[in-house]
Amino acid sequence: MTDRFIDRMARLDDLDALHRVMSRSIAQLQTEFLTPEQVTASHRVMGLDSLLVRDGTYFLVECGDRIAGCGGWSFRETLYGGDESIIAREPSIVDPSSGAAKIRAMYTDPDFTRRGIGRRILKLCEQAARSAGYRRAELMATAVGVPLYESCGYTPKTKLQFAQVGGVQVPLLRMEKML
Template sequence: MAETFRHRIANDADIPALREVMRLAIEQLQHQFLSPVQVAASHKVMGLDSQLVRDGTYFVVEAGGRIAGCGGWSFRATLFGGDDSIVAREPARLDPLRDAAKIRAMYTDPAFVRRGVGALILDLCEAAARQAGFARVELMGTAAGVPLYRSCGYSPLGPLDQVAVGEVLVPLQRMIKSLV
């Protein structure tokens, strides 16, 4: 029997639970791709940008009363990074005729991996960005996320990026997809 997922737009009351899903995802899903020091450093690069919640562009996917995953899209220039990250954020609005919308802060609770949660969130984000007039979307993928993004039609945009957290380098891959 197929699992039933419901989705909705996140609200401020969700933020503590979303941060916990993100913590679990970073700590339990990145270790297959990164060293323990890189996983620890990832917390300073990744996370929730609460601007997405305020903008109404952040989705929550639920199953059985639990958050199975979350992720959003943005009409702002910031490509990645959360409220507590070392990454500078740029709140400027994008031009849908010229710029690519940003897919942001995609996380799946480790208890729900490989069940279609990530693909569902991508579909929701892409549809919303398309409806807002964007013809392309881009994202900064973690090592754990890149296989999903590739399978959903995203292509690398340039070489692998390395974000420095002190002496530790965290690998990330900028990726793009056409929505037309």
């Protein structure tokens, strides 16, 4: 039997379920790439910016009654970080003629990895950003996300950076792609 995946825009009543998926994803999928301390610190750096849901730019993919994955794009300046992260967010709007759409908060439930969920969400985000007039997209990749983004045509924009959380460095890579 083949799983049936359905994508849709996230709604505010999805927030609790989205937070659970993100928490599981960070806790389980980062372990091959980060130390236990870095995984713990990642929960303070990553997460969902609920403004993405309010802006109507956040997608999820469902399989039955479960969220298999989620991710979005933004027309705002903020590159990464969620409602409860330590990262400062900048809600000002990016001009599509000169700036880049931001790919944000991409997560796959650990039970649904290696089934094209991330690639599917990324394609939805890129199509929506292109339709909104953006010619370029950028993102801040976690170590686990870099292989997906590279396979989808993203290239590093800067050298590896580190978010500092209580003396722990969480590696991040800023990447971009022409749409």
